[in-house]
Amino acid sequence: MNLSDLSHCLQELCPGLVYGDNKVCCNTQQLRTLKKNMQVPLQYLSRCPACFFNFMTLFCELTCSPRQSDFVSATNFSTFDKNTTNVDKVSYYISQTFANAMYNACSDVQAPSTNLKALSLLCGRDASECTPNNWIQYMFDINNGQVPFAIDPDFSDVPIAGMTPMSNVTFNCTQSLDDGSGPCSCQDCSEACGPTPVAPPVLPTWTILGLDAMTVIMWCSYVAFLILFFGVMLGAWCYRRRMVTSEYGPILDSNQPQSINSDGTDFVGDATCCETLGERFENCLRVLFSSWGSLCVRHPLTVILTSVVLVLICSAGLSYMSITTNPVELWSSPSSRARQEKDYFDQHFGPFFRTEQLIITTPLNASGVFSPTSGPDIHFSSILNISLLHQVLDLQTEIAKLTAEYKGETVTFKDICISPLAPYNDNCTILSLLNYYQNSHEVLDHEDVVFYVNSDYHTHFLYCVSSPTALDDTSKSHDPCMGTFGGPVFPWLALGGYEGTAYNNATALVITFPVHNYLNDTDKLGKALAWESVFVNFVKNYDNPNLTIAFSSERSIEDEIDRESNSDITTIVISYVIMFVYISLALGHINSFWTLLVDSKISLGIAGILIVLSSVACSLGIFSYIGIPLTLIVIEVIPFLVLAVGVDNIFIIVQTYQRDERMPEEELHQQIGRILGEVAPSMFLSSFSETVAFFLGALSSMPAVRTFSLFAGLAVFIDFLLQITCFVSLLGLDIRRQEANRPDILCCVKLSDGQQEKSEGCLFRFFKKIYAPFILKGWVRPLVVAVFVGMLSFSIAVVNKVEIGLDQRLAMPDDSYVLDYFGNLSEYLHTGPPVYFVVEDGHDYKAPEGQNAVCGGVGCNSNSLVQQIYTASLLNNYSKISNVPSSWLDDYFDWVKPQSSCCRYYNSTGAFCNASVVDKTCVPCRPMTPSGKQRPNGTEFMRFLPMFLSDNPNIKCGKGGHAAYSTAVDLKENNTDVGATYFMSYHTILKTSSDFIDALKMARELTDNITQAIGPHNKTYSVFPYSIFYVFYEQYLTIVYDTAFNLGVSLAAIFVVSTVLLGFELWSAILVSFTIAMILVNMFGVMWLWDISLNAVSLVNLVMCCGISVEFCSHIVRAFSVSTRSSRVERAEEALAHMGSSVFSGITLTKFGGILILALSKSQIFQIFYFRMYLSIVLLGAAHGLIFLPVLLSYAVQLQKRCNQTTSVSAIIHCRH
Secondary structure (H helix, E strand, C coil), rough: CHHHHHHHHHHCCHHHHCCCCCCCCHHHHHHHHHHHHHHHHHHHHHHHHHHHHHHHHHHHHHHHHHHHHHEEEEEEEEECCCCCEEEEEEEEEHHHHHHHHHHHHCCEEEEEECCHHHHHCCHHHHHCCHHHHHHHHHHCHHHHHCCCCEEEECCCCCCCCCCCCCCCCCCCCCCCCCCCCCCCHHCCCCCHHCCCCCCCCCCCCCCHHHHHHHHHHHHHHHHHHHHHHHHHHHHHHHHHHCCCCCCCCCCCCCCCCCCCCCCCCCCCCCCCCHHHHHHHHHHHHHHHHHHHHHHHCCCCCHHHHHHHHHHHHHHHHHHHEECCCCCHHHHHHCCHHHHHHHHHHHHHHHHCCEEEEEEECCCCCCCCCCCCCCCCCCCCCCCHHHHHHHHHHHHHHHHHCCCEEEEEEEEEEEHHHHCCCCCCCCCCHHHHHHHHHHCCCHHHHEEECCCCCCCCHHHHHHHHHHHCCCCCCCCCCCCCCCCCCCCCCCHHHEEEECCCHHHHHHCCCEEEEEECCCCCCCCHHHHHHHHHHHHHHHHCCCCCCCCEEEECCCCHHHHHHHHHHHHHHHHHHHHHHHHHHHHHHHCCCCHHHHHHHHHHHHHHHHHHHHHHHHHHHHHHHHHHCCCCCEEEHHHHHHHHHHHHHHHHHHHHHHHHHHCHHHHHCCHHHHHHHHHHHHHHHHHHHHHHHHHHHHHHHCCCCCHHHHHHHHHHHHHHHHHHHHHHHHHHHHHHHHHHHHHCCCCCCCCCCCCCCCCCCCCCHHHHHHHHHHHHHHHHCCCHHHHHHHHHHHHHHHHHHHHHHEEEEHHHHHHCECCCHHHHHHHHHHHHHHCCEEEEECCCCCCCCCCCCHHHCCCCCCCCCCCCHHHHHHHHHHCCCHHCEECCCCHHHHHHHHCCCCCCCCCCCCCCCCCECCCCCCCCEEECCCCCCCCCCCCCCCCHHHHHHHHHHHHHCCCCCCCCCHHCCCCCCECCCCCCCEEEEEEEEEEECCCCCCHHHHHHHHHHHHHHHHHHHHCCCCCCCEEECCCCCHHHHHHHHHHHHHHHHHHHHHHHHHHHHHHHCCCHHHHHHHHHHHHHHHHHHHHHHHHHHHHCCCCCHHHHHHHHHHHHHHHHHHHHHHHHHHCCCCHHHHHHHHHHHHHHHHHHHHHHHHHHHHHHHHHCCEHHHHHHHHHHHHHHHHHHHHHHHHHHHHHHHHHHCCCCCCCCCCCCCCCCCCCCC
16 A cells, blocks of 8 residues: 555545645545445535534544544453454543534435435434434444444543543534635525525414404494395485375376276387387297297198107217216316426326325234334334234235236236336335335344344334334344335335324324326336236225225225215216106196196197206217317206296296187197297296307317306207207197097097187186295395395305315215325325426526526535425425425535545446446546536436436445436437426325315425526426326316306396397396305305315306206296386286296206205215205295296396287287386
């Protein structure tokens, strides 16, 4: 060994001892041994120069200091031979101040690839439990296999036993070293960060006098309204009592303008332009529909056959029908930010892996106490009993051996699993505690026993949970902690149900089997699905009384939703059958028992139902031709919607005919034409309003809402067209059958002629004689207004309290195994989903400026990407980021350092040479020079990066990037540049929808700040966060806006269409729109009371509510508008009597029976979003349309009346203003 070698090694390892004549108490071989032993600490601690300098000082002084005799004393010896004595143990006296300073400089240093602090890997315990003294004691412990003999450290700041403790100069992590190395980064040195960041204060709840502000405001507004309203009512009553005749009293003077006997000539010429235009438009519609109705009755077969042919042509498109069940396609728009970011991630890094997971607990009380060689006893929970661990390992092994069949091929777990080190190591990734024991019963049973247990599975567990990346647990067996797949198993991923870092108290084991996902390979995806199916069946049938297993597969949620849909078919069918039976029976108006068979309209009711279903089939078929896929929401909701709209119109047509009397000399086709002229404008008003509203709802960015709106709008309009064509023709045929005294269904049979008398139906008589007069009594109307305004005030007060989101448990059947899994997930798991911070292609990693903008080590910017994520992790309750990110760039810089043995290449070929290879031709990548110690840049950066990404971690170099980063860096242009990259961290535990929404919101806010910090002004790239759940929860960031937009557009469309089709009566359109708006606001009140959250499903129902509400309101308003009665109250009474009974029997009663059946569904989503919301829609619609609206009309500004030929044969009443 020559002197130059000694000097070179000394300068590299212990520059503090290079002075004077370089006399040291060690030789070159000892220095080389020291260098070899320092490789692992070098790779983890050299990120912080001050930390590593202090650390090396500790060992350099022990190994080479010429003052060794001052602080090192040999205490135990053994005889090697006659002439040689070995030292078996020494005492190393260390200043407590030095030990504290060394620890303080290193306590914050991160290990980027593991999301852990470096001390967790070097202290033999979790970093939170590491202290200056136990860290040094662990490193000098003979049992860890890292020191040649026992070293007993003694800590003191004063001389003891004649020895002077080693107290060399140390550097604080905020200081620069004498060799020019800078201070440590904030990430590795909390003192360098400045003040600890503080989360913004939570905005306090808006209160007034300690009460909810909205509640106080609405209560005050309501009380003020009542005072004002009843004050005005009282004043008006007093005024009328003194000055005018009550509108309910007899009109004594027929010459007064108030007389209904006036001929109306007093008002000729008073009409405004809008009124005249509206009158003409009304007459045009009446004439058009009258002529059309007459034509359909005169040529029924032609109309019916034409309708059937067109329906068949449109319905034939169902052969091209496709149903979207992919949740991503259903809830996330292709143009949405989350969807585009997901696509970007999938294209550059591959799709997120599929997950099969078990959460295992035990009903047994098998906990125990472990007594280590030093320290207090340690409690181990029941699930960590070795007997149970063996049973869990058997289960894990059986699952890994499962096979499936796909297209005649045998599929094994190894065929689809993730093997990060393949092809060098093809073991499958299994994130399980048992991987600490190499998935081996033999390793699990390892014990080192002399007089007491020195090491066993307990000690290995304790070592591995604190150092999951360790390749040697320092026991006699030297068992590794790294999994058989070549990567670490972090304890927070494999254990659950513990507090803090007390992993020994875990009450659950979590076993995760990651499986490859495939973007565009249906065969490989089919194999994964086949194996998952076998996995689900196996675990379902697995029986072990000692283990309680909750589990889920990647396909589980979709499978359970499909099963739920199938199980609900019976409920849905029963619901529709009840509605169909009611419609078929209720359409008929039975005049007497003897004419029961003749008056029945079962066949007409069935025909009406078939028309409704045909309109749905046509809508589905037409859009299937175009290539727009269906969704389950469309299939489940649209028939309900169209049935409500269609049946209402059917009842209006049929019941109007039943109340009508044919005029003298009037033929059947003329009568039906006249009736259609009266009611079709109202039908057209409601149907066209709904169609326009739905089509405008298709402007929504939500795929589910957009698809529903398209299908619903077309179905409603086709239903209207079929009703005024095919149904009118069928009605004409049915009336001829009835007039010919032929029984319903058995129309070929001719009964004896009898006297046919028409009478008013019971429901119509009830509405006309009892209900309408009562609702419009003088003392009832103010109470109605007070009650409904009170409901509106309450709903406005709570509209901002409706929860946003959808609990995924609601989408599962009541008996689903996935519900147990979701429950255990919330109870036991200690980490949230992984989150990837993606830097898009365009960032320059080869330039120092670009490196400093991203990295987290020495010299990196204080607002770099890694540093900002680290700062966010300090505020995890606010940011929802739980860990420091794993940084491939920082690990690459540590890996490529010339002091490290990681980066080497064959001098002859230039090919990479792994650290474990012993070959003299392998040389370091970079020279031990000042420039060589700097970060690589330019072409040198790209020369060694592919080597780093292909290097497998080993005991000599734990920084190899193959396992951790092989997919994190997208190399391009033949490995000459870096494209897109990601930096992975984890979210905190996310349990509720609001947690997931906040996590997405905060991650985006963080990356927006990072983008501004790292990119140039003319940047064309950005940084974005990606996690698997973002595409599902992004909708909730804008759900309030989307709801307001969709409902606002729908209301605006209804207002415009109503204005036009009601003959430009602005007040009529305002009243319709206002009542519908009240119904919608009250729906939010019901949602708050009934725990119905706002999401895409409930938004679809609210859009549908808007459509159905038109049916409850528009018919009555139009009937009021065309009424020729003299006063508002009388006109409201007439409108309610004639249209109210049809609306009540056509929508309310039809839907009520069918909705009640939905309460029996096993599906929670059906019970909440269909039964509760549908019932609320029908009850609120009926209440507002049949109670509040007539009262509102009776108070409203006098609406113009149309000249309209009444159905009475005795008179034609002229209209008047």
